[in-house]
Amino acid sequence: xxxxxxxxxxxxxxxxxxxxxxxxxxxxxxxxxxxxxxxxxxxxxxxxxxxxxxxxxxxxxxxxxxxxxxxxxxxxxxxxxxxxxxxxxxxxxxxxxxxxxxxxxxxxxxxxxxxxxxxxxxxxxxxxxxxxxxxxxxxxxxxxxxxxxxxxxxxxxxxxxxxxxxxxxxxxxxxxxxxxxxxxxxxxxxxxxxxxxxxxxxxxxxxxxxxxxxxxxxxxxxxxxxxxxxxxxxxxxxxxxxxxxxxxxxxxxxxxxxxxxxxxx
Numbered sequence: 001x002x003x004x005x006x007x008x009x010x011x012x013x014x015x016x017x018x019x020x021x022x023x024x025x026x027x028x029x030x031x032x033x034x035x036x037x038x039x040x041x042x043x044x045x046x047x048x049x050x051x052x053x054x055x056x057x058x059x060x061x062x063x064x065x066x067x068x069x070x071x072x073x074x075x076x077x078x079x080x081x082x083x084x085x086x087x088x089x090x091x092x093x094x095x096x097x098x099x100x101x102x103x104x105x106x107x108x109x110x111x112x113x114x115x116x117x118x119x120x121x122x123x124x125x126x127x128x129x130x131x132x133x134x135x136x137x138x139x140x141x142x143x144x145x146x147x148x149x150x151x152x153x154x155x156x157x158x159x160x161x162x163x164x165x166x167x168x169x170x171x172x173x174x175x176x177x178x179x180x181x182x183x184x185x186x187x188x189x190x191x192x193x194x195x196x197x198x199x200x201x202x203x204x205x206x207x208x209x210x211x212x213x214x215x216x217x218x219x220x221x222x223x224x225x226x227x228x229x230x231x232x233x234x235x236x237x238x239x240x241x242x243x244x245x246x247x248x249x250x251x252x253x254x255x256x257x258x259x260x261x262x263x264x265x
Contacts, residue, residue, distance in 0.1 A: 061140035066149035142166035166261035173217035204253035
């Protein structure tokens with residue numbers, strides 16, 4: 001993290017009211033778990049609620065955070081507060097990241113048992129109903145992933161666009177040897193254009209990403225952007241943003257993505 005990012009993070013902590021000292025323990029969420037029949041395992045989550053949740057009666061939108069570490073959750077809290085957005089945030093902890101995020105295995109990224117279809121089913125049929133039973137949600141749902149989980153966000157957008165309202169993929173996309181799989185998925189998905197009405201998708205990549213030295217992912221996203229424009233037109237809101245001053249998972253891309261999907265009319 002460069003000096004600019006450190007200063008921004010410290011400023012964010014101060015201006016959002018999140019402070020630390022040796023004598024204070026900060027509670028950023030409630031730990032919970034789900035025994036998943038689909039995945040045949042127990043899945044850990046952390047649920048963070050807005051400050052006024054217990055003193056108000058209104059319902060809230062939900063942000064589902066992939067790669068749900070405590071650090072990632074804290075970052076999400078900072079971002080939502082800086083945007084003045086009140087959201088329930090559900091951080092989904094990893095068990096087997098490669099398995100859950102990947103819908104296929106290729107020479108570029110080999111996975112023994114790709115399980116993205118099952119993981120998406122778990123989110124749709126078990127996790128979301130669990131959150132809606134236990135918390136006051138308004139059923140407006142956003143999913144955010146970065147790097148490999150950003151690829152999963154793209155997969156989820158194409159495979160089950162009806163599950164979420166908003167999709168944010170930071171350092172998201174796929175390599176050239178994954179093109180046959182994703183191009184076929186795009187063609188199949190775009191046959192039902194109406195399901196994309198009102199959806200919002202934000203994708204970000206670095207132009208100096210060490211994980212994409214030949215810009216295969218960037219090229220795939222440029223082609224994907226053209227397909228969205230030609231096939232879906234104005235049915236949905238889509239933005240592809242690139243950064244030259246940041247490497248893998250550009251630091252401002254979470255803020256920029258959430259601002260785009262929540263503020264775009």
